[in-house]
Amino acid sequence: MQSSTKTPTAGGRAAPAPWALVSVLAANMLVDALEVSANLVALPAVGAGLGLPVPQLQWIVSGFAAGFGGLLLLGGRLVEHLGRRRVYLAALLVFAAASLAGALTDSAALLTATRVVKGFCVALTAPTGLAIITSAVPEGPARRRAVSLYSFFGAAGFCSGLLLAGLLTAAGWRWTLAFPAPVALLLLAAGARLVPRDAPGTRAPRGPGWHATAGGLGLTGAVLLLVYGLSHLAGPGREPARAAAAFAGAVPLGALFVAAERRSPRPLVPPVLLRHAPLLRSALGAAALNGSYVGFLLVATLHLAGSGRSPWQTALAFLPAAAPLALSALHSARIAVRLGPARAVAAGAVLAPLGYALYPRAPGADPGPAGLLPATACVGAAFVLAFTALHLQATGSVPAGLQAAAGGLYQTFVQVGAALTAAPVAALYTVGRGPALWLVTAVGAAGACVALGGLAHRGRPRARARP
Template identity: 70%
Template sequence: MSIASGARAGARWALVPVLAANMLVDALEVSATLVALPAVGSGLGAPVTRVQWIVTGFAAGFGGALLLGGRLVEWFGRRRVFLAALLVFAAASLAGALADEVGLLIATRVVKGFCVALTAPTGLAIIVASVPEGEARRRAVSVYSLFGAAGFCSGLLLAGSLTGAGWRWTLAFPAPVALALFAAGLRVVPREPAGSGGSGGGPRRHAVVAGAALTAAVLLLVYALARGAWGGAVAAVAAGLVFVLAERASPRPLVNTALLRHAPLVRSALGAAALNGSYVGFLLVAALDLRRGGWSSWETALAFLPAGAPLALTALHSGRIAARLGPARAVAAGALAAPAGYALYPHSGAGGVRYAELVPAMSLVGLAFVLAFTALHLQATGSLPTGLQAAAGGLYQTCVQLGAALTPALVSALYAASGPGAALRLVTAVGVAGAGVALAGLAHPSTDPS
């Protein structure tokens, strides 16, 4: 019996909203904490090089665990992994909100990133397995994607509303929501047939060691970049070596090395890492700069809306936009718009920044995501055989999250040492590098097999 036929037809209408609502909560984690970050730093007395971990730690946990997460789903099943991750996510949210020491808060952020690495792709897999192929599945996936895109804007508005009353409310909010989704998930997420999951996936030891080593390497590299610690860089290299050795010893490694020779995937992964990393780094600098200029959390949230709202408003049409322009041209246009937006960020000095001055920069950054983000994914996987697309998607998304972990870490170090000007120059340089990769892709369109 398939999952689709095993799921009660009457409950299917409730399944997609539950999974989509979880995607929304997952997506708002970055935007909400970006707005709340200055208040968290003030409340805990932490410098920017430490408080940046509430953003980069989440991305590091997310990116470091994505590849292992797919294997965990094979071993234990979609339903069990999804529901267990929701419970841990809720507990970590509550622990983070109650934390009185920044180290504990950072640990909860890494754990939450790990949980999202399980729930986000697993939620989509549950939809694909539970909703019949055709128009019903297309609508379900569209709703799921729309909620994910809307999560960034929701996080801005949430943080703008709650952080004024206290940053702990912003961090605590996801806990009761995750518990409510867990309770609903117990009723609507279908059980898998006996024998699916549990025993597959090859030797577990190699996969666990590789996944743990990758996560450790990312965390150590973030530490090294934020603190200028050579010891952390050496330890990161050592953890990376453990990852490589575990992968080489495994009969079924987490990373299919054949994918690393696929030029469109590599270009797209690098371009997406540059776009996402520079985007998060840019908003990190802006959040700190606006707070220094006397802006409230609500004013900062409204200032960030032009950078997030366009993607949410066009989410259902992003595939059509990419197809109309062609993935390579859409990626190049978006990759050029992003650094143009960063360069337009106003430098108003001690007098502060006016909202009207921010709109051009934020709007161009928002346009960059509308043009490039879906097109990058299509370019990454479009010319691969169907059997490799899921693995390519996992590798691509890992790079997207690693960009959001590594670039902001270095940006925060420059901000602390030299101020917003130097940090913005780095953000712009990363964006320009991504544009260079995108322009190279124009000469080798991803629709041609490589």
């Protein structure tokens, strides 16, 4: 990709080249994506180092997803009020601080808190970075290339995180948790120079308001309590009383979110989107796909570590499930359009549970390459077919004025699906690998049913959502 020349600003000075800005924002997306995969590979080492049981260890995964999904909608309002540049740079700084705190602590509670905070930071930087690109790069081929590069780095980041964690965790799990900190600080320094200031009059004059704040915090609290309750439902750590209390606590917090949305003059989720069937089907399908995928990788990570595999061997074993998405990222939209989003989603949603069902379930099964490849290959193909197609299907019939809100709702489902699946999968893993895998397969199959339902509705006329 050729770098563009500098263009003069109103004051006569040369503005930084847009492709330098795009490169920094894309690199941030890479760091955000590798944050998930790197910590998955490091999980067994972290558990051994801190003496954490599996149900408690899963918070490293679910805490990040809960912070991302629960606070994503509120984060959008903060960006409107404070401005893209200010929020983006502040989130990078907090992300770096949380990475260091998580790497240095011996407290499981503090480590979980840093994961929730980092998830919120990514909820701010990922959509804000894309918004900065669309405002800084002129519409047309240049913008399409920039957005493609941004998406590619996100897909490649997951693969890169696997390999990086394989190397760093061998030296010590704290290095894996600490690595994002210096990278985020370098991106902060580059972003302070390259990210343009917000144009006058683009910020909202008032803060997000108490309705949005109460709703966003209520949603996040409800998700965290649901994760806590689900993690105490099975296995040696089964505590029905704690689980029931957590579920009971989640109800008023969920009600707070609903009440705040109903009373808000400008709700976080426009009501019309809740009646938009293609968006809701796609969001539920994506939640099941991402949730089952994260649960599958969690089971495989623990299984490989328990079989004596090193972090590097674990990373290599996961490549067939992750590399296809990275390799096809620049062409995924074209594939979805060629097949039709509904067909692509249905094919991918069927392949995913097939892959989970093929994973070795026998108690003494050795997770060697021959045993893992059929499962990981199916899962990788499922993501190539379905992941981008789900997003296209979700937002394809939503008017331009509702695209941002629809995207936020969709991503909330994706992340909350991961948080709510990882917890019970980890709890069931303490009973046996088979029950955990059956739950993963059931979640994937539920997503397939939603996708096939969408395929059945594909030929029926539907009303477009109105802003």
